Amino acid sequence: MSGITSESHIWTPEKGLQSGGYISEGVISPPRQVKAAHDHVYDVVVIGAGYAGLIAARDLVNAGRSVLVVEGRDRIGGRTYTIKHEGFNYEMGGTWVHHTQPYTYRELMRYDLHTKLIKTRDDTQANNYFSINVPGSKRDISNELSSEIIGKVWKLFVDIDGQEGRTVCPLPHAQLENPFINRKDVEKWDSISCWDRFEAIKGQLNTEEQGVLKALLLSITGGKPDLKNSGFWDMIRSHAINGHTYDMMDPIWLLYKLRDGQSHFARLMFEEAVELGLEYTFRTHVEAIKQVNEGLNLVRTRDGRVFRGRKIICTAPLNTLNSIQFDPPLSRLRQEAANQGHINFMTKAHAVVKGSGYASWNGLAYPNELSAAYGDGLLPNGDTHLVSFGADYRDEFVLEEQPERLVAAFKKFAPFDVKSVVFHNWNTDPYTQGGPNFMPPNFTTKYMDALQKRQGNFFFANADWANAWRNFIDGALEQGALNANRVIAELRREDKEAQPSRPSL
């Protein structure tokens, strides 16, 4: 059940850059299954087949609704997909899962995938250490020492109340509204940038610690290297949702992957929905969504088709909302948020390096196009897979044009023999126009509520404005599931109200 995707790039010294043509279980082929007549009014048209769209569609067909999914890509999964190359599963986007993530874990258990995990961390290989390359310090240290250093700088960075954020963000799933907080406090912390916070605490750090913290932060935010457009609130929120303890950061963020890949998980969800009657059209670019009246909305595609739905669930990410023409237009606040956009324009890049030693290795580098890198498994031939995250370097280069620059960036960490570099450029991807959401200052308190709101019969479901795991797979599942629930309840109510007025047979 795999197909060939047009996405992903692989660069090797021998062949240069090869774009697309890789095997992924996420590819849906043939790309269309539209059985209804062209003027059929679906109960729901779902725009996008990422996790938000998939779970929404699946829950809707489970509730007996007629649903059409319209997706621009040739595959499901959105910002999450797996390509299989040389016997290895490359997670091109969202990767790690943890049992603290409620929607993810419930789904994994539903599909019996919670037993089928693999680990990124592997302590058994030769180069079992941590490399630091920051101004004033280039050295290899033990993992224990790196945990100590990172734990110290991270805690200092996020500990705004002497209780690691417990007073300011006690309930990260309800960060803006709960009985224990004063919204003014949230607004205060939301108003500053990671740069502001860094400046406020840097006096307590030595030079190496400052470099380590900057590299760490940039690997999280994907913002500009000066940290000025990265909001501080998302760091507080992240620490809170990790349990207000650094101990949980690595296990949650970087440890467990799906053995058979994210695309396999997404595929199981998709197949369940298809079996229950889901219709779909992939490689179909949505141009416009129009609400005609209470019971009818039109979705117009670039190839001139029009689909009809009683409700629309739009799962387009924040940075792409302006690519769709909405009628009636987006609310003022949502439009402002879409215009500003989030600031995560990160690079996620994989490298294959010769030999198995580096599978146990990790490192941080600053300044560098790649900020953090991790050994992440072995290929069947015994070479090591590395995964790496970098900040927003769009001003300096475009990945597809200068992939060699990624090789150089990897080599800043350690003297790797790089055999290939694998990546998806999420920033030039028209269906994402950026990575997972990281908010600029003031964004959360100003726009979160508005982004979650429905507008008439348009529902907006995307991880970018999830309550809880905002830049995680879980956030996508959350928004998809919550919006599907709303739509299911509303359609039922409408059907019930419509019944008495029907002529009896």
Place this chain on the structure above:
Amino acid sequence: MSGITSESHIWTPEKGLQSGGYISEGVISPPRQVKAAHDHVYDVVVIGAGYAGLIAARDLVNAGRSVLVVEGRDRIGGRTYTIKHEGFNYEMGGTWVHHTQPYTYRELMRYDLHTKLIKTRDDTQANNYFSINVPGSKRDISNELSSEIIGKVWKLFVDIDGQEGRTVCPLPHAQLENPFINRKDVEKWDSISCWDRFEAIKGQLNTEEQGVLKALLLSITGGKPDLKNSGFWDMIRSHAINGHTYDMMDPIWLLYKLRDGQSHFARLMFEEAVELGLEYTFRTHVEAIKQVNEGLNLVRTRDGRVFRGRKIICTAPLNTLNSIQFDPPLSRLRQEAANQGHINFMTKAHAVVKGSGYASWNGLAYPNELSAAYGDGLLPNGDTHLVSFGADYRDEFVLEEQPERLVAAFKKFAPFDVKSVVFHNWNTDPYTQGGPNFMPPNFTTKYMDALQKRQGNFFFANADWANAWRNFIDGALEQGALNANRVIAELRREDKEAQPSRPSL
């Protein structure tokens, strides 16, 4: 939407013991809504309206199935319910929730309850300290010091591999089957009791620490005071699911409650199901369940009624399985497990003590009928609510017969002026016959798989054999949801297969 329950006991010095007659949102009145003809074959008959039964019923009616819930009590919620008395919500059973619990949190967000939480911990009152009363030590210490002591003894107790269990139980949701473990290791640790483990490490503890550890353990297991019938594995599993870190123990186990009570949460789930056609009969004791053929099962009640279902989801707890006559009989292993039963026969008791000071107080005592107690909010009149957990003292007294003994047990912690004691005796309750599951040695590895298995058209869903949060509300929701999924898929398959053979109209 409240009613009067026949459950709960309140003792006061003035009035003695008053049993039942308390207000609970969990009470369903009138107790029956059975619309179908007496020989109607429901798609599913669900036995029990605890969280497992509620979520199963709700998911089934959401999938368009006809469902009847049969419940012995006058209320929903099973081992979890709230009574409102003198303006205070007493959680008589399951209480705390945390965002690491996937099913719970997904449901809370569905019903918009994740913002409506309150905290047990309150640092603002006068007696903001921790009382220890164990052999050789009776003193009041700071909360910081108590955390240090408890953290030390707990970590020593569960740290079997120098990595706090990360190698033996890396994936607590898949504890018996995952790529990182050797089942033999699990069997080894499952074979010993908490007493065995205590004996192995007690040399590293001073007298006070030994007493503190015993009190702590007994407040968790609800087993015999000598700890010999409490299995050690459930402790490893508990530490693992808390993230392998003591930091998360209090926040997960004892911090966040639902502002409007568990019965309110359960009620929202129930009302959703009723709106979608759920039928129900409360105060209805199930005597026997019989599979007649592939498509027909009978449920016989004590009052002589018979209900018919294509599938049966039985949510009876482990210790009550022998109260129902199954035909065909329970599998050999399930029957063995039911005969042995779990060992949690704890006391959960509430006290109201004069004044507000103790709302910030906590304590441990050993030996004592109550092992741990916590300040847990103020009544409208300013008095303090305490909640307390004790081990299996059934050999010595029955709560309803000697409630004064609870008063004495509370006073072992601190010189409280006890105005009332509030409790539900889960051990004499015919529908639980014990508290939440705590396994004896060897139980998990021997019986867990068998307990989760279906038998023909009987499905068994109870927190007692949940994959993950076994003795939590989340475990009930997990088993209810997973079994509902299975049943929904199977009914669909059967309906599909049946279709072609139907005569065309």
